[in-house]
Amino acid sequence: MAQSNSPTRVVVVGGGLAGLASTMKLTELGAQVDLISLTPVKRSHSVCAQGGINSCNDATRQLGDDEWKHFDDTVYGGDFLNHQPPVKEMAYWAPKVIELMDRLGVPFNRTGEGFIDRRRFGGTLYKRTAFAGATTGQQLLYALDEQVRRQEAEGNVTKYEFWDFLGPIQDETGRCRGVVAQDMVSMKIKAFPADAVVVATGGCGLIYGRSTMSVFCTGSAASRCFQAGANYANAEFIQVHPTAIPGADKLRLMSESARGEGGRVWVPRTPHDPREPRAIPEADRYYFLEERYPEYGNLVPRDIATREIFDICVNEGLSVEEDRMCVYLDLTHISRAELDRKLGGILEIYEKFQGVDPRDEPMKIFPAVHYSMGGLWADYVKSADGGLEAGAPRNHMTTIEGLYAIGECDYHYHGANRLGANSLLSCIFTGLFTGSSIMNYSAAQSSGASDVPQSLLDSSVKAQQDRHDHLLNGNAGSDENPYLIHQELGDLMTRVATVVRRNDQLAEAIKKVDELHERAMKVSLADSGSWTNQNVIFAKALQDMFPLAKALLKGALQRDECRGAHYKPDFKKPSLTSEDPVERRRQAEAWCDEFEANNEKYLKSTVATWNASTNQPELTYEEVDTSSIPPRPRLYGLVGAEAIEEVWNERAAKKAAESQSGSGLVGAK
Amino acid sequence: MIALDPSTKKRPEFINVRVRRQDAPGKQPYWELHKIKYEPEMNVISVLQRIAAQATNRDGKKVTPVAWDCGCLEEVCGSCTMVINGRVRQSCSALVDRLLEDNSDEIVLEPMSKFPVVRDLVVDRERLFQGLKRVKAWVPVDSYFNMGPGERILRDDQERNYPLSQCMSCGCCVEACPQYNKIELTQKSDESDEAFEARKQEAYAEAFVGPHAISQAMLFNNHPTGKALAGERLDALSGPGGLAACGNAQNCVAVCPKEIPLTTSIARAGRATTLHAIKKWFDK
Numbered sequence: 001m002a003q004s005n006s007p008t009r010v011v012v013v014g015g016g017l018a019g020l021a022s023t024m025k026l027t028e029l030g031a032q033v034d035l036i037s038l039t040p041v042k043r044s045h046s047v048c049a050q051g052g053i054n055s056c057n058d059a060t061r062q063l064g065d066d067e068w069k070h071f072d073d074t075v076y077g078g079d080f081l082n083h084q085p086p087v088k089e090m091a092y093w094a095p096k097v098i099e100l101m102d103r104l105g106v107p108f109n110r111t112g113e114g115f116i117d118r119r120r121f122g123g124t125l126y127k128r129t130a131f132a133g134a135t136t137g138q139q140l141l142y143a144l145d146e147q148v149r150r151q152e153a154e155g156n157v158t159k160y161e162f163w164d165f166l167g168p169i170q171d172e173t174g175r176c177r178g179v180v181a182q183d184m185v186s187m188k189i190k191a192f193p194a195d196a197v198v199v200a201t202g203g204c205g206l207i208y209g210r211s212t213m214s215v216f217c218t219g220s221a222a223s224r225c226f227q228a229g230a231n232y233a234n235a236e237f238i239q240v241h242p243t244a245i246p247g248a249d250k251l252r253l254m255s256e257s258a259r260g261e262g263g264r265v266w267v268p269r270t271p272h273d274p275r276e277p278r279a280i281p282e283a284d285r286y287y288f289l290e291e292r293y294p295e296y297g298n299l300v301p302r303d304i305a306t307r308e309i310f311d312i313c314v315n316e317g318l319s320v321e322e323d324r325m326c327v328y329l330d331l332t333h334i335s336r337a338e339l340d341r342k343l344g345g346i347l348e349i350y351e352k353f354q355g356v357d358p359r360d361e362p363m364k365i366f367p368a369v370h371y372s373m374g375g376l377w378a379d380y381v382k383s384a385d386g387g388l389e390a391g392a393p394r395n396h397m398t399t400i401e402g403l404y405a406i407g408e409c410d411y412h413y414h415g416a417n418r419l420g421a422n423s424l425l426s427c428i429f430t431g432l433f434t435g436s437s438i439m440n441y442s443a444a445q446s447s448g449a450s451d452v453p454q455s456l457l458d459s460s461v462k463a464q465q466d467r468h469d470h471l472l473n474g475n476a477g478s479d480e481n482p483y484l485i486h487q488e489l490g491d492l493m494t495r496v497a498t499v500v501r502r503n504d505q506l507a508e509a510i511k512k513v514d515e516l517h518e519r520a521m522k523v524s525l526a527d528s529g530s531w532t533n534q535n536v537i538f539a540k541a542l543q544d545m546f547p548l549a550k551a552l553l554k555g556a557l558q559r560d561e562c563r564g565a566h567y568k569p570d571f572k573k574p575s576l577t578s579e580d581p582v583e584r585r586r587q588a589e590a591w592c593d594e595f596e597a598n599n600e601k602y603l604k605s606t607v608a609t610w611n612a613s614t615n616q617p618e619l620t621y622e623e624v625d626t627s628s629i630p631p632r633p634r635l636y637g638l639v640g641a642e643a644i645e646e647v648w649n650e651r652a653a654k655k656a657a658e659s660q661s662g663s664g665l666v667g668a669k
Numbered sequence: 670m671i672a673l674d675p676s677t678k679k680r681p682e683f684i685n686v687r688v689r690r691q692d693a694p695g696k697q698p699y700w701e702l703h704k705i706k707y708e709p710e711m712n713v714i715s716v717l718q719r720i721a722a723q724a725t726n727r728d729g730k731k732v733t734p735v736a737w738d739c740g741c742l743e744e745v746c747g748s749c750t751m752v753i754n755g756r757v758r759q760s761c762s763a764l765v766d767r768l769l770e771d772n773s774d775e776i777v778l779e780p781m782s783k784f785p786v787v788r789d790l791v792v793d794r795e796r797l798f799q800g801l802k803r804v805k806a807w808v809p810v811d812s813y814f815n816m817g818p819g820e821r822i823l824r825d826d827q828e829r830n831y832p833l834s835q836c837m838s839c840g841c842c843v844e845a846c847p848q849y850n851k852i853e854l855t856q857k858s859d860e861s862d863e864a865f866e867a868r869k870q871e872a873y874a875e876a877f878v879g880p881h882a883i884s885q886a887m888l889f890n891n892h893p894t895g896k897a898l899a900g901e902r903l904d905a906l907s908g909p910g911g912l913a914a915c916g917n918a919q920n921c922v923a924v925c926p927k928e929i930p931l932t933t934s935i936a937r938a939g940r941a942t943t944l945h946a947i948k949k950w951f952d953k
């Protein structure tokens with residue numbers, strides 16, 4: 001530290017993969033870390049990740065793979081809505097991340113010779129994915145948790161578990177000087193002065209009521225930073241997984257392999273047919289994927305399956321159940337032995353949580369919100385080779401100076417859509433990579449954690465104490481119940497802002513969310529106690545869901561196109577129709593012109609700023625850095641894709657020749 | 670697991686839920702009855718969510734919502750352990766239909782008995798994690814810089830370690846263990862927070878470390894770099910509150926939701942500590 005001789009003091013908020021990786025790295029670099037988490041860090045949502053973690057590796061290299069291709073797959077998978085320097089840096093770090101996690105004892109599956117085994121995952125052509133059984137996230141999280149415990153035993157980390165982050169402390173220049181947090185047991189509110197603060201609090205799935213996320217993924221921490229002046233970007237991009245088990249309490253993931261192994265998706269032709277599914281004859285069943293997509297049938301790509309299931313329930317009103325949306329995913333025509341052999345593991349999940357054997361009775365499934373691609377806007381410094389400048393203080397800093405955002409709660413790495421098995425990588429990478437940036441930032445400051453004026457700490461605590469007290473006592477006579485408002489918000493968001501988005505519905509929802517927000521601000525709590533009051537913690541989280549929900553809806557309303565997870569049928573680009581080669585070529589040219597014109601307009605990150613006086617987000621747009629890989633159309637499943645690709649490649653080659661830049665991979669693969 | 674036969678599903682209109690509540694540490698526990706509307710496919714978490722939303726007891730009297738702990742709701746984070754109808758388990762995978770098969774009258778929810786109650790069904794499980802510190806359950810790498818790959822690990826070793834590494838520190842094993850006894854201290858009026866914390870850690874450090882921690886010690890002793898601390902881990906397991914405290918009741922392995930071979934780990938630890946003691950005697 002410049003000013004005093006005390007060590008750099010950093011507050012890390014969030015104890016999932018990103019927060020733990022950051023804590024571990026910062027302590028190695030000599031920092032003292034206060035780690036604040038809603039839950040014991042070992043129970044963070046990262047434990048839920050099943051699939052694996054990507055990196056190019058010795059085996060794929062010999063097949064022509066390299067870091068550049070991993071980079072390319074990531075930005076292509078993200079529909080080019082990524083600033084490319086951070087993604088490039090991540091892809092080049094990926095092999096090192098796997099090696100470090102291996103050294104830390106993650107029990108990755110092994111080959112016979114003892115090397116790390118790999119498998120293929122969606123969106124890539126190479127076996128890049130390292131995995132530890134079906135619990136890769138759990139294993140990675142535990143390895144980091146163990147290292148942080150080791151640092152804790154050495155006195156470098158103090159954990160504050162069951163503490164709720166209430167907001168950043170900012171001085172008169174706007175710089176972040178620490179955080180205010182609340183002990184969820186004693187309800188005591190306390191200030192934590194710091195040289196720098198890292199927010200690593202994950203996604204905001206609970207805005208949708210239920211999702212595949214854990215109960216603490218409310219987005220409230222990110223929202224509190226947003227309301228304090230940090231910008232929030234690409235909120236409208238939320239990944240929805242086509243098949244989840246709709247439980248009363250949460251939506252649990254059902255692997256896509258169930259469809260891959262022959263599962264058939266259907267609904268009764270009569271809405272809410274009261275008969276048991278197996279008593280419904282074939283003629284009364286609507287195999288809507290097979291009828292609508294005769295070529296692909298149940299194996300339509302993930303995004304199409306998601307949209308069709310949604311459509312059949314929401315627009316056609318053919319949900320299997322009246323008060324809950326779901327369709328049948330039927331495996332009962334396949335023999336038990338075959339199911340046990342191929343799908344045993346995942347069928348047990350259904351059995352365990354539904355109490356129904358999917359070998360006897362069709363599963364009830366529905367798409368579920370799964371991952372937030374958007375998040376807190378974070379800066380970076382580009383290096384000469386198109387990656388990130390290691391150690392640059394601005395890497396991953398939000399618009400609040402000294403406040404950093406990493407992991408799922410920042411907006412880099414996933415663009416408009418998520419590449420499978422990249423999310424664990426982005427969390428660990430950002431945690432490790434930003435360590436030196438944060439240390440360098442802190443070292444350059446003339447005043448640090450020990451110099452924060454007591455008056456600032458006191459006033460910050462008081463502001464939060466006032467909010468808390470008002471929630472407990474301020475709304476006497478109101479009968480607004482936070483749990484019921486949450487249910488309304490979730491139902492609304494699920495209906496209008498998941499899979500298929502229509503401008504009229506979005507505009508209507510914005511009005512409705514405004515009303516709900518006002519109601520949520522005057523909730524009356526059943527518990528006004530001062531010990532482990534989960535009611536008030538939840539009420540605060542609920543209130544803070546609204547700024548993000550508004551940014552999400554407004555961002556979706558203003559984006560009149562289809563990109564990645566954001567799909568508006570009214571602005572869908574049509575397939576080619578002509579069979580005549582000349583006319584088809586002309587159509588392809590026109591398609592490419594339109595594609596370029598659309599990118600001109602919408603290949604931009606949405607950046608939301610919170611306006612506290614109007615209680616509304618204000619949106620601006622940011623150019624996307626596509627300096628390494630020029631955008632190209634994603635053509636999967638489109639009729640006429642070959643013709644479009646041909647035209648596109650010719651154009652790209654011409655452009656490349658003109659600029660003579662020769663910067664690596666240009667055009668389509 | 671055997672699935673329910675759909676035809677035998679009980680579909681009552683309401684469910685009675687009896688909850689053992691406690692307002693704060695040291696307060697007298699009391700029972701409270703709740704009545705909620707039955708819905709198909711409920712689990713104990715959704716029962717508690719309904720109780721929180723309705724905020725009244727069975728007699729229609731306004732009561733504070735029941736406090737409980739949960740996270741992923743997929744039986745992998747370890748948060749939602751409680752005693753349900755007398756048996757310790759995760760509440761997310763406790764299905765109402767199945768519970769009503771055993772006892773159609775009511776569902777009984779209690780906090781774990783081996784940890785201090787924070788409020789209602791929430792307990793303080795810090796001692797579980799302190800056990801992991803006692804046995805140094807980590808790999809002592811030199812640094813977190815890029816130093817190339819780790820050692821090759823044979824598939825057999827991975828397959829032996831993987832089940833152990835699935836331990837989610839949920840606490841079921843220690844709840845069922847007759848040798849793991851509750852430690853609940855109260856802060857004295859003249860005692861500082863730090864002094865109280867130190868006194869608590871001291872009490873934890875002498876008591877039985879628990880099957881989960883023994884199993885983690887064996888996990889890291891079987892890792893090529895982790896075994897650098899094998900001697901220290903075995904010393905910890907040879908000391909007070911170590912292996913000698915285990916009464917071999919084998920309850921731990923019976924209740925583990927992840928089916929971790931805890932008693933196998935304990936047996937392996939027993940052999941390793943014996944060999945370690947002999948070696949130390951010869952090295953004198």
